[in-house]
Amino acid sequence: MSPFLSQKTHSKLDISTPLIDWFEKNRRALPWRENRTLYRVWISEVMLQQTRVDTVIPYFHRFLNCFPDISALAKAKLQNVLKLWEGLGYYARARNLHRAARKVKEEFDGVIPDEPEAFRRLPGVGPYISAAVMSIACGHPIPVVDGNVLRGACRIFALENDISHPNTRKKLAELLTKQIPHDRPGDFNEAMMELGATICSPKSPDCTGCPLAHLCIAKRDGLISKLPVKTPKAPVPEYRVVVALIRDSVGRILIQKRPENGLLGGLWEFPGGKVETGETLPAALKRECREELGIKVEIGEEIATIRHAYTHFKIRLTAFSCTILDGDIRSTLPLQWATMEDIAALPFPKANHKLFPALRNE
DNA sequence: AACACGGGGAT
DNA sequence: ATCCCAGTGTT
Incomplete structure (x- = not known):
């Protein structure tokens, strides 16, 4: 019997x-529950995707301080938006928010649409963001x-569907469309999520x-303890990664910017790449420097090794100090000789941040 | 429908 | 270690 056959009972x-x-x-x-505006609710909900409240709070303050309204965000450079997003993850959220702000400026006269059909068409606005922002703010x-509502509702109604x-x-x-009160839709939605976050937790609900x-x-x-039903995830692989710390004559370090889309898009990093099966670390780094930078390098001292976990894989990343033996640096990606001040001002992935302490006493 | 996409906190 | 998340876009 379908778990939904008893819907009459549910209603x-x-x-x-x-x-x-x-x-x-x-x-x-919470900060976004004060001074409610469409903009503030939108920013908070985007930050809250896949991200916990306590993590978001400081980012929300910094972001709103720097970009207090949609017009300020539209005027901003993407690099500065990414810098404020640094460490929060899922950087496509920041890129989409920035694109959306510019779209609001050009197509909606700078006014964020308050109707679901129009709002939903903005970049980065999917079913969740649309429902959350349109109900809470409008x-x-x-x-x-979302995940919390799925978990809570599956338990309340004893739904055995795989979430x-x-x-x-x-x-x-x-x-839930039959449950949501039309006079207080935002409170209903926030309450469902808050219940999942604080009471109806995954492991030992209160x-x-x-x-x-x-x-x-x-x-x-x-x-x-049986609900919600969820198919188990496949175990994630671990990769070895090597990066090169290449200095110029005044001690600046070579960094490169990742492609604008895809993993960690638009962030900066030290050049390097994945170690192939059966390859030694130095051999892999020489290959990467040849492929990515067109140079022959000598592999020097091993500076540090760090571990980092992403959603679908883990890495063990080793940094080597390297010297250029031959060739002129050329790349399809933007490159920069960076001082420590430059590095502090540009957005870097978390895995690179873990190397920074080792950089100082290199 | 399946997959890619970060990071941190709880257990 | 493992699981979980205030999801969206691409293919």
């Missing part, structure tokens, strides 16, 4: 009243379905503090 069950009552008494004081009755399956999100949106425990079907049936 009778009113979760919004106890949920919103609880939220009014327990809502956290009062549109559109339910959000990894895209259709589950769609079905749940239909179910059911004794849950405002919906009395009507939660998973709790009644002892299914809390």
Whole structure:
């Protein structure tokens, strides 16, 4: 039997009243809940994608301080936007936000659209951002379905659908559309997410503090630990990576800018690359310097090795100090001889930041 | 539908 | 170590 066959039962069950009552008494004081504007809500929701509240708070303050409104963001250079995003991850969010600000300026007369159809067409605005921003900032009755809502709702309604399956999100949106109160859609959405973040956690939810425990079907049936259903992820591979620390005559270090799109797009890094199977670290670095920079290098001292984990793989990265033996540096990517001050002013990935301490006593 | 895309906190 | 996240864009 489909878990959705009992939807009639679900629609009778009113979760919004106890949920919103609880939220009014327990809502956290967060920066983006003060001085609510469409812009501030939008920025906060983009930062909050795949990212925890505590991580976002300092970034939100810095970002709003530097770019207080959509016009300031549209005028900014992408590099400066990326610098403020440095360390937050998923840098396409920053690139899309910047593009979106310019689109608002050119196509919407500088006014952020407050209708879902128009807002949804901006770069980086998908189903979640659209629902969250349009409900919280503009009062549109559109339910959000994020990880927290999926988890909470699967438990409350005892839905056994796999939350990894895209259709589950769609079905749940239909179910929640019947629950969301039209007079307080934003509060309902925030309450659902806040419940998932603070009470209905993945591992050991605090059911004794849950405002919906009395009507939660998973709790009644002892299914809390079984829900939500999710297909397990494949284990991530680990790669060896080598990078070259190449100095010029005045001690500046060679850095290069990554392509504008793709992994860590638009950020700067030390030249290097992945070690192939069966290849030694020095051999790999010589190859990378030849391929990427067109130069022959001598591999010097090993400066540091760090580990870093991404979503789909892990790396063990080793930096070698290198000297140029032959050839003129040429690259399809932007290059720069950088001082430590330059390096501090440009956006770098976290893995490179882990090398910086070793750079000083090199 | 499947995959790429960061990083940090909780367990 | 492993899992989880206030998801979107591309293919």
